[in-house]
Amino acid sequence: DNNRKVTYVEEDQSHPDHPDRFDSSNQLLCRTGLTGRCYWEVEWRGEVTVSVSYRGIRRKGYSEDCVFGYNDQSWILNCSDEGYSVCHNKTVTDITSSSSSSSSSGRVAVYVDCPAGSLSFYRVSSDTLIHLHTFSTTFTEPLYPGFRFWSGSGSSVSLCPL
Template sequence: LHCSETLYKDSNSLFSLLNLYSVVFSPSDSCELTLDTNTAHRNLKLSEKNRKVTYVREDQPYPDHPDRFDFWSQLLCRNGLTGRCYWEVEWRGEVGDSNDCVFGRNDHSWSLSCSAGGYSACHSNRLTSIPTTPVSNRVGVYVDCPAGTLSFYRVSSDTLIHIHTFNTTFTEPLYPGFIIWLSGSSVSLCSMKQR
C-alpha cells in the first residue's frame, strides 16, 4: 500500500475549521489481519477465511476457550500490533458501543462506533460524538505504536477523510477487535493487496 492522500477534516463534523492534512502510508505499513476464532462470542459467525464476522442469533459450535468473549458479542484479531500498521474494514448494520467490558469503555481499549447516524469515539468511558456526513461503510485505521497514535479515517472513493485520532502511550501489543450488535450486521477485513 502506498497512499499519499490529501485529507480535509469534514466541515460538518466537530472539527469546524477546514484544515489540510497530508499522510503517507508506506507499503510496509499495510497489514493483513485475521480474526481470532478463540475470542469470538458464540453469536459471531466467521467466514471468508476468518476475514468476515457476522452477528447471528444461533450459537456457533466453537469449542470452549479461556480467551472467548462470553457476554458481549465481540472478538479480537490474532495479530498483536507493536509498530505501524494500516488496515481497512467494511461494516454493515450497527457496530460498537456499550458498557465497561466493551471496547473503549475502559483505559485498556479504544473504540470507534459506526452507524448510519455517524461515528463516536470512546476511551476510558469518555465518548466523543462525531456527526460526520456522509457516513462511509468503509473505515481505515492507522496505528503508530511508537508515536502513540491511533487514527480512524472515512474511506470514500479511495479518499481518506480524518474522523478521529487518539494520542496515548501503548505499553502492550494492540489487538484490533470488533463488537457487533444487531443480527445480520457484519464487519469484513478488507484486502490491502488490492490497493
C-alpha cells in the same frame, strides 16, 4: 473468506468454551497483534464497533471492563446509520462534522503508530481518507484489532485486502 469476515447472527453457535472468548459481549479480538506502524481497512454493515485493544482486556463477566471502549484497555470507533463516534475509558465523542455520513454500511480505515502513541480512524470514500478522530496516548502493551456487534442479525465486518 480466509477468516477475514465476521457476521452477527441471533442463533447460538456451537463453539467449545475458550478462555480468550468474551462471554457477555458480542465482540472478538484478532489473534495477530500490531507492532510499529499499521494500517488496515474494514468494510462494515449494520451497527458495529472497530476496536484497538490490549490483549489483557477482561473477557469474563458482565461489567463494562469487558466492553471495548469502556475501559482503559481499548479505543473504539462505533459505526452505524446514525454516523460515527469514538470512545476510550467511557468517554464518548460523537463525530458530527461533514466527515461523518449516515449510512447503514461503509468502509473505515485505522492507522496506528505504536511508538508515537497515535491511533487514527478515517472514513474511506472513493479511495479518499476522511479523518474522523485521532487518539494520542502512550501504548504500554501490544495492541490487537477487535470488533463488536451491537444488534441486528446480519451486521458484519470484513478486513479489506489492500
